[in-house]
């Protein structure tokens with residue numbers, strides 16, 4: 001932002017850091033628009049066709065004039081479909097009243113921070129982790145306390161970290177499983193220990209499950225919904241359901257938080273997008289779920305190709321990702337400045353990836369993130385060839 005403008009804006013906003021992946025996305029799209037052949041591995045955005053039932057439901061909603069606002073917490077059929085999905089996937093009964101449909105899970109994450117954090121409070125996050133979370137915390141005048149996570153512990157925090165990093169000011173712990181950028185999951189015992197540990201300290205446990213449904217091995221992540229009903233569980237239509245541009249997510253919240261959240265959603269958003277909600281109901285039809293599950297196989301094939309290929313080139317992948325659609329790799333062999341490395345790859349190889357500094361501070365300059373969701377496997381092969389040309 002130009003300095004001449006900065007002093008006109010609030011400190012809270014001036015202090016926000018840019019979401020670097022979006023800087024790379026903009027640069028990649030500008031080059032594509034200028035006719036360059038860019039291989040897009042920066043953005044965490046599934047690029048798949050909508051299942052026909054979802055497309056039809058959206059068309060019907062438009063044809064029937066669904067142009068108005070809806071209830072602030074979402075339309076009843078969608079909240080019920082989400083509760084039924086939780087039951088079928090995790091065997092847990094969730095009262096649809098505790099399901100809040102949001103404008104992407106971004107709105108859910110922001111509102112949970114608004115709900116729980118006073119100025120001066122802190123929230124524990126993992127480093128590396130989803131970049132926007134720290135900014136949601138800053139927006140509340142609170143401080144993110146970033147827990148460095150290592151490949152030896154699946155890039156996830158555990159009870160010992162909670163004990164070490166918890167402070168007087170801590171209002172809670174936010175984890176994502178599988179996580180962005182590492183794709184790693186928290187095993188059931190660790191998740192349960194974190195939940196109990198946070199509860200014992202009087203804090204809030206927030207679990208981002210937006211990459212659920214995208215795990216490739218035998219181990220499927222346990223949903224935090226199975227642990228209790230006094231925690232915040234976030235999900236989204238952006239990843240497994242492949243509808244990022246429809247801007248729809250949801251959260252399951254403790255009953256006591258519902259009134260406050262209703263008031264926030266009324267004020268901040270009025271309601272989540274109407275046509276998107278009608279389309280999303282059809283995403284839970286067995287035929288649509290079958291389409292999403294098949295996609296997982298395509299993504300797994302991409303991961304299984306890329307991990308060894310990148311290792312052969314000299315990238316350090318210390319813990320192969322269990323899920324999501326990312327590979328977090330160290331670039332020590334090539335550079336100690338991930339941002340310069342990524343700009344250079346865009347320039348010389350026409351490959352867009354994301355620097356590790358987008359995701360935190362811990363060893364961040366030595367890392368980059370590859371996303372394998374936007375390009376088919378043939379293009380990933382071409383990416384590896386281009387990488388070999390410029391790096392070896």
Ligand SMILES: Cc1ncc(COP(=O)(O)O)c(C=O)c1O
Pocket residue numbers: 044103104105106107130176179180208210235236237238244248249
């Ligand atoms: C871990 C995580 N949480 C939340 C989000 C926000 O997604 P959306 O607002 O599209 O639901 C993302 C987006 O990439 C993410 O990676």
